[in-house]
Amino acid sequence: MTVESNQIEAVLFSAAKPLSLSMLERLFDIDELTLVKALETYKEELINQKRGIRLQVTAAGCELVSAPECAAFVEKIRKREDRLSSAAMETLAIIAFKQPVTKAEIEEVRGVNCDKVLKQLEARELVLTLGRKQTIGRPVLYGTTDTFLRSVGIESLDALKTEIKEKEHIHGTTGETAEIH
Amino acid sequence: MDTYEYAVANFEGPLDLLLHLIERHKIDIYDIPIVSITSQYMAYLHSWDQFDIQYSSEFLVMAATLLQIKSRLLLPKAAVEMEEEDPRDELVQQLVEYKQIKALESLLEEKSLVMSRLYARPEEVSQLGREKIFRFELSHLYQIFKRCYAEAKDKEKEAPVVQMEKDQVPLEGMLENLEEQFSKGLRISFYSLLRRGHTKEHVVVTFMAVLELLKRQVVRLSSKASVGEEVSYEMRGNIDEDVWIEGAKKNDGGK
Numbered sequence: 001m002t003v004e005s006n007q008i009e010a011v012l013f014s015a016a017k018p019l020s021l022s023m024l025e026r027l028f029d030i031d032e033l034t035l036v037k038a039l040e041t042y043k044e045e046l047i048n049q050k051r052g053i054r055l056q057v058t059a060a061g062c063e064l065v066s067a068p069e070c071a072a073f074v075e076k077i078r079k080r081e082d083r084l085s086s087a088a089m090e091t092l093a094i095i096a097f098k099q100p101v102t103k104a105e106i107e108e109v110r111g112v113n114c115d116k117v118l119k120q121l122e123a124r125e126l127v128l129t130l131g132r133k134q135t136i137g138r139p140v141l142y143g144t145t146d147t148f149l150r151s152v153g154i155e156s157l158d159a160l161k162t163e164i165k166e167k168e169h170i171h172g173t174t175g176e177t178a179e180i181h
Numbered sequence: 182m183d184t185y186e187y188a189v190a191n192f193e194g195p196l197d198l199l200l201h202l203i204e205r206h207k208i209d210i211y212d213i214p215i216v217s218i219t220s221q222y223m224a225y226l227h228s229w230d231q232f233d234i235q236y237s238s239e240f241l242v243m244a245a246t247l248l249q250i251k252s253r254l255l256l257p258k259a260a261v262e263m264e265e266e267d268p269r270d271e272l273v274q275q276l277v278e279y280k281q282i283k284a285l286e287s288l289l290e291e292k293s294l295v296m297s298r299l300y301a302r303p304e305e306v307s308q309l310g311r312e313k314i315f316r317f318e319l320s321h322l323y324q325i326f327k328r329c330y331a332e333a334k335d336k337e338k339e340a341p342v343v344q345m346e347k348d349q350v351p352l353e354g355m356l357e358n359l360e361e362q363f364s365k366g367l368r369i370s371f372y373s374l375l376r377r378g379h380t381k382e383h384v385v386v387t388f389m390a391v392l393e394l395l396k397r398q399v400v401r402l403s404s405k406a407s408v409g410e411e412v413s414y415e416m417r418g419n420i421d422e423d424v425w426i427e428g429a430k431k432n433d434g435g436k
Contacts, residue, residue: 015307016301016304016307054299056301066300066301071298081297084293090286092286097285108275109275110194110279111242112193129364131361151293151296152289153296164285167284168284
């Protein structure tokens with residue numbers, strides 16, 4: 001049992017939205033390993049053949065996107081997503097790092113009020129309420145969404161955490177992790 | 182507000198400013214010269230020519246904290262050497278954490294910049310995932326609603342006549358309540374959900390809440406009938422137990 005690149009392409013094109021790996025497995029009736037290999041092959045083909053589309057795999061699923069080198073032209077017919085303010089980015093970073101997290105905890109890290117920013121992020125579906133913390137006042141707990149991971153092109157929160165750790169390692173910014181024996 | 186933020190050189194908050202000062206003077210974050218950093222911080226505040234109470238107050242809290250730490254450091258130490266904690270500890274901890282967040286923020290910034298140049302097909306084009314809602318026509322929901330509504334009315338009649346304050350059921354409250362229950366994994370048939378209401382008002386509000394949640398795609402409808410199977414309620418006769426509602430959001434933030 002296997003799946004050809006053209007079959008993947010056809011399905012992803014007509015879906016016009018991210019499809020999860022498990023959905024693709026069922027659709028093609030293949031196991032995960034076969035699918036991942038086929039996706040990898042397809043991904044490389046798109047690059048090697050200098051095609052105008054790319055395969056993007058994020059937490060939201062697999063989807064086709066335009067190639068980055070063609071952005072200059074695509075931008076002429078498509079509107080770019082509004083950039084997030086740095087306050088929003090900062091808040092998003094805190095939630096990504098510490099979720100599930102309450103508003104009070106976010107404000108403690110930032111040192112400023114976060115009402116407006118949180119509403120903004122919720123409206124853009126980058127964060128959502130996960131429930132309420134069972135403490136006094138039952139404050140709302142926030143977490144990031146798959147839409148967020150899709151917007152930064154990441155497969156999972158763990159992948160993000162690994163990446164940030166590697167970065168710290170290269171720049172040696174932490175200072176405290178230096179171990180002495 | 183916006184012009185004001187511009188005036189203070191885009192600092193997101195007191196910690197941002199403090200971190201900026203520390204980095205500019207290449208200070209070791211674990212050994213901050215409180216006296217000089219405080220005076221620099223204060224100098225910065227003095228340079229503002231506008232005052233916005235909401236925004237500035239957050240900077241003033243930090244100024245007060247700095248001054249407090251400074252005064253505690255200046256006080257003569259108690260004669261007995263005790264395991265005294267450095268008054269700067271809490272601030273240092275806060276700064277270290279904030280610095281970490283800043284690193285993550287710039288990583289996210291980088292990534293979203295890359296992603297903003299990749300265009301997916303417009304999602305409005307996609308029909309995927311919508312057919313589930315279409316399969317249940319509104320008339321099915323309305324049929325169930327009508328039955329429950331009629332039953333609720335009967336119940337009201339049977340109840341003894343007591344003068345009571347009217348039990349108001351606000352739609353917002355119902356929405357919030359249902360949303361929380363569904364996000365916790367509640368799965369219930371539409372019929373039993375409506376039957377929870379004892380009064381007409383309750384049934385109506387529940388129905389409205391469900392419609393709203395469907396619109397917001399917080400919940401979805403499902404049927405026992407497997408996908409593709411023709412659903413014919415009339416023939417089966419038990420429409421009541423065939424329309425189920427459950428939370429639609431798969432949230433997990435990534436796993």
